[in-house]
Amino acid sequence: MFPSAAPSQDHIQARYEAMLNALRRADYRLTPQRMAVCHYLAETRSHPTPSEIFHAVKEQFPTISRATVYNTVTVLKELGEIIELPAGGGTGVRYETDITPHVNLTCTRCGRIYDVSLDNLEDILKQINERTDFQLTNFHIEGYGLCPNCQTSNS
Amino acid sequence: MFPSAAPSQDHIQARYEAMLNALRRADYRLTPQRMAVCHYLAETRSHPTPSEIFHAVKEQFPTISRATVYNTVTVLKELGEIIELPAGGGTGVRYETDITPHVNLTCTRCGRIYDVSLDNLEDILKQINERTDFQLTNFHIEGYGLCPNCQTSNS
DNA sequence: CAATCTATTTAGAATCAGTATAATATCAGA
DNA sequence: TCTGATATTATACTGATTCTAAATAGATTG
Ligand SMILES: [Zn+2]
Ligand SMILES: [Zn+2]
Ligand SMILES: [Zn+2]
Ligand SMILES: [Zn+2]
Numbered sequence: 001m002f003p004s005a006a007p008s009q010d011h012i013q014a015r016y017e018a019m020l021n022a023l024r025r026a027d028y029r030l031t032p033q034r035m036a037v038c039h040y041l042a043e044t045r046s047h048p049t050p051s052e053i054f055h056a057v058k059e060q061f062p063t064i065s066r067a068t069v070y071n072t073v074t075v076l077k078e079l080g081e082i083i084e085l086p087a088g089g090g091t092g093v094r095y096e097t098d099i100t101p102h103v104n105l106t107c108t109r110c111g112r113i114y115d116v117s118l119d120n121l122e123d124i125l126k127q128i129n130e131r132t133d134f135q136l137t138n139f140h141i142e143g144y145g146l147c148p149n150c151q152t153s154n155s
Numbered sequence: 156m157f158p159s160a161a162p163s164q165d166h167i168q169a170r171y172e173a174m175l176n177a178l179r180r181a182d183y184r185l186t187p188q189r190m191a192v193c194h195y196l197a198e199t200r201s202h203p204t205p206s207e208i209f210h211a212v213k214e215q216f217p218t219i220s221r222a223t224v225y226n227t228v229t230v231l232k233e234l235g236e237i238i239e240l241p242a243g244g245g246t247g248v249r250y251e252t253d254i255t256p257h258v259n260l261t262c263t264r265c266g267r268i269y270d271v272s273l274d275n276l277e278d279i280l281k282q283i284n285e286r287t288d289f290q291l292t293n294f295h296i297e298g299y300g301l302c303p304n305c306q307t308s309n310s
Numbered sequence: 311c312a313a314t315c316t317a318t319t320t321a322g323a324a325t326c327a328g329t330a331t332a333a334t335a336t337c338a339g340a
Numbered sequence: 341t342c343t344g345a346t347a348t349t350a351t352a353c354t355g356a357t358t359c360t361a362a363a364t365a366g367a368t369t370g
Contacts, residue, residue, distance in 0.1 A: 029317065029366075050356080065320045070357065078263060083299060091328070092356055103279075105289050108233065114289070118282050124258075127273050128298060134260050134269070136300040143283060143294035144238060151290055184337075186347065205327080220349045225328065246357075247327055 007045060015097070016042035022079040036060045037072040047085055047094040047104070047113045080137040085113075099138045101125075107147035114147065162200060170252070171197035177234040191215045192227040202240055202249040202259070202268045235292040240268075254293050256280075262302035269302065 007015075019038040020030055028034070036057045046052070054069045073095060076082045083096040085104065094113070096104065101124075103116040118141070128136055162170070174193040175185055183189070191212045201207070209224045228250060231237045238251040240259065249268070251259065256279075258271040273296070283291055 031318065031365085033319070063320075065322095066356095067321080067358085068319055071318085080263070080299065083297075103283060103294075105283070105287065105291075107289075108235075108292065114287070116283060116286055118279065118286075120278060120282075123275060124273065124296065127275075128258060128260070128271060131271055131273075132260065132269070133303040133306075134262075134298065134300050135306055136260075136298055137263065138300075139258070139296055139298035141279065141294055141296050142238075143289070143291050144235070145289050145291040145293075148288040151288075184346065186336085188348070218349075220351095221327095222329085222350080223348055226347085 007043070012043045019076060019081045022081050023075070026075075026079060028075060033057070033061055033064050033068050034072050036064070037069060038076070041073075041076070041082060041095070041097045044097060045115075047096055049092050049094050051092070053095075083138070083140070096140065099140075101138065101140050103141040103143055105143045105145070105147070107150055108144050109146055109150040112147060116143075162198070167198045174231060174236045177236050178230070181230075181234055183230060188212070188216055188219050188223050189227050191219070192224060193231070196228075196231070196237060196250070196252045199252060200270075202251055204247050204249050206247070208250075238293065238295065240297075251295065254295075256293065256295050258296040258298055260298045260300070260302070262305055263299050264301055264305040267302060271298075 016039055019042065020035065023030060023034060023038075037053060040053060040056045041048075044056075048056070050066070050069055050073060053073065054064070054066050057064055057069065073082065077084055077095075081099065083099060085094040085096050098115065101118075101121045103118055105114040105116055106112075107114075124139065125136070128134065128139070171194055174197065175190065178185060178189065178193075192208060195208060195211045196203075199211075203211070205221070205224055205228060208228065209219070209221050212219055212224065228237065232239055232250075236254065238254060240249040240251050253270065256273075256276045258273055260269040260271055261267075262269075279294065280291070283289065283294070
């Protein structure tokens with residue numbers, strides 16, 4: 001069951017294109033740095049911190065600066081292509097790169113985040129639209145508790 | 156519809172007692188500072204930052220330090236009495252003081268968080284329990300988009 | 311192509327949130 | 341009261357995030 005399956009090449013490509021299109025639509029230039037950040041976000045199945053993104057992209061672009069990473073994720077967040085997550089166990093924010101509704105199970109002891117997909121989420125969307133005038137972009141579910149590993153550990 | 160109704164006195168009192176009991180059960184001392192933090196968390200209907208908690212409690216305890224606030228919210232978080240939320244619009248973490256499952260609608264433009272209650276959330280709990288070995292403490296739903304105010308503003 | 315303008319990136323400084331430390335204070339129990 | 345454990349406080353420290361100014365890259369115009 002854990003961990004979730006790695007995304008397929010097709011899925012990675014689709015997410016990558018979606019991010020680039022979002023940038024294009026909003027009249028942002030598709031610089032190599034931005035594209036590299038998007039590509040990493042599309043292919044990772046983790047919920048990376050800005051620092052993790054920085055180090056990963058640095059492999060392709062040794063000269064990239066942290067500021068560019070921060071700028072890019074801020075834009076992508078505003079465009080609804082990624083979502084800022086709670087700090088969880090560690091420090092600093094993490095980014096949710098899978099914007100399709102699903103559950104993030106965060107272990108309150110070790111801080112790991114597990115993805116779980118659910119059925120019948122249309123009902124939630126329907127209820128929110130019925131009860132509010134919010135223009136909803138996306139949503140997901142945050143669950144908290146102990147992961148299987150931490151339930152047995154006695155530390 | 157917006158904003159959510161203020162909690163009743165009874166509800167505030169119940170939440171307050173629940174936090175104190177959680178501290179008691181875990182063998183933490185009920186110091187005046189901790190009680191003041193709990194009381195503020197029980198009565199607020201916002202999703203406060205540590206800084207907001209600090210300033211609010213400072214009214215009652217002019218000598219309280221930020222460290223005590225951080226210590227207390229960390230303990231309460233570990234006990235499952237409050238939940239750490241995404242940074243959202245502003246900077247730094249916020250705390251969810253309503254641990255009953257509900258929706259937090261975060262406006263991606265102005266950063267405001269609106270609470271919405273939903274029906275039929277037992278199904279989510281059931282699905283998570285069926286599909287994982289996670290020991291779930293609590294969960295809630297995070298929605299993102301534009302609030303009614305920000306849909307019409309042209310800035 | 312040259313000149314110019316704008317968007318973007320970069321490096322590093324500055325700021326801010328959060329954590330760690332050590333001294334002091336509080337409190338329970340012997 | 342004495343003692344040991346727990347909690348609070350002020351402050352120092354670390355690391356995350358933002359800000360700033362200069363350099364770069366692209367687009368546009370003549
Ligand atoms: Zn765990
Ligand atoms: Zn996820
Ligand atoms: Zn708004
Ligand atoms: Zn809420």
